[in-house]
Amino acid sequence: MASLSDLFPPSLAETAINNHLKAGVVLRLFCDFTTPPKYKFVMVASIVPLQVFIINSEIHPYILNNPNLLADQIDIPQADHSFLSHDSILNCVQAHQSFDISHLRQELMANFSQMYKGKLQPYVLRTVIDVVDKSTNLSRITKTQIITAIMQDNNL
Secondary structure, eight states, rough: OOOHHHHHHHHHHHHHHHHSSSSSEEEEEEESSSSSOOOEEEEEEEEETTTTEEESSOOOHHHHHHHHTTEEEEEEEEOTTOOSSOOOEEEEEEEESSOOHHHHHHHHHHHHHHEEEEEEOOOHHHHHHHHHHHHHSSOOHHHHHHHHHHHHHHTT
């Protein structure tokens, strides 16, 4: 499959990446911080700094047994998100900062269709804002960065 840089002049390809790389989008990225390391769907929580939340197929039993962790899990219905193959869970316990924004932009330029999956619906993003705001697991600065990014990038 052709990359964006093959199809468009560099300035147009860069504009397309910038228009799609926003808080609330879902990307498929290789996560070397998971056990085992593997490709995962992630939601971009903020761009500056680049932070992501992991999307899981189910809630881990440890989280199910810990109310303060369980409170930071958000349902993502497949029915409203065609890029998902099944209902999923957004884990907002930790905002991962394991990716370099410059490298991510280059990867998107080369592999956009494999990496970019779509956007979470506004009602899910509003839930993310509420959950992040109430979270006891995220620092105040992280909460502010994420809430501000989601609201600005999605006109919420």
